[in-house]
Amino acid sequence: MDFSYSPRTQELQARVARFMDEHVFPAEAAFNAEIEANTRAGKRWTPLQLIEGLKTKARAQGLWNLFLPESELGAGLTNQEYAPLAELMGRVPWASEVFNCSAPDTGNMETIVRYGTAEHKKRWLEPLLDGKIRSAFAMTEPDVASSDATNIESSIRRDGDEYVINGRKWWISGAGDPRCAVYIFMGKTDPEAPRHSQQSMILVPADAPGVKVVRPLPVFGYDDAPHGHCEMTFTDVRVPASSILLGEGRGFEIAQGRLGPGRIHHCMRLIGLAERALELMCRRASSRVAFGRKIADQGVTRERIAEARCKIEQARLLTLKAAWMMDVAGNKTAKGEIAMIKVVAPSMACQVIDWAMQVHGGGGMSDDFPLAYFYTAARTLRFADGPDEVHRNAIAKMELGRYS
Structure with a gap:
């Protein structure tokens, strides 16, 4: 390597x-x-x-x-x-x-590049690449534990030359943006099929009758306008049958192809966020005096600065390894490293940002500095694209499999 x-x-x-x-x-x-x-x-x-x-x-x-x-x-x-x-x-x-x-457009564009038809690419990919529209990914649901995607209850039912879509979704990032023109929607086309062949993904225009944004969902008080993370309903939404991605029952296959790059992009950005937090921490500690000494001269502060540097470097190396494996062997082969960095990077960023907030005192909790918002972003990513527990379970299964 x-x-x-x-x-x-x-x-x-x-x-x-x-x-x-x-x-x-x-x-x-x-x-x-x-x-x-x-x-x-x-x-x-x-x-x-x-x-x-x-x-x-x-x-x-x-x-x-x-x-x-x-x-x-x-x-x-x-x-x-x-x-x-x-x-x-x-x-x-x-x-x-x-x-x-930016997410979720990058993941959606990669999905359409890999799994979309020429028609999909012309209608949706070209304006996304041109920055003329934005998009969202509609998967998570409020009524079931969506960390297990087989629980998804939304339906995609074939009716002649159309599919009829019904479901309630939430935490749909980007749905609040008036430029959001298309959703990639995940739902069940066949509840009787094998467990991982029930789900499909389909492209849904944002202006289709029956699509409704119910409300923006604040994250620790931030609504992230004009991007937003919204609750939505899809009620008897009709789209052409040609809107299906790859075919019925292939939702999990698409999800694995989509989420690998999306997860690692989040981790890449989190390292930058942690670096910025450490920079702010060092500058603040070097400019403030408490109990007769600069905060930077306090032992606990130096210990945290050192630990932050170690954690950032470790996370960066694991991110680069995962990216390298994706490049040389494919996303499937790199799934272990992708799962590991998805656990490591958000936790690392949360810890580094927390230490930076502590050095800033009361100011660290306010909007006078960006750290409080940084923390909400990092903490949210311990859920986004799969919660920590799901990734840890996958890592453990792979590790145990080496000895079974």
């Missing part, structure tokens, strides 16, 4: 880092101010002009669609090459959208 970055990656790293320094970090206050102004004007769910302006600049610099490792539609980078770029974007939670590299 060689985790050194290629010359092209190093060049893109420098360009992304420069863009972040020149355009993204200086815009953090303006980002929050625009959301507040939209809220006062009754337009909280309006796409931000600041983001749209930065998208134009990023695209003009060729910093666009840097993901998609298995397609000529992206930048032609491998997962391993993309990792350090996603890490840089992750230092600001909203920055990845600027480069058209």
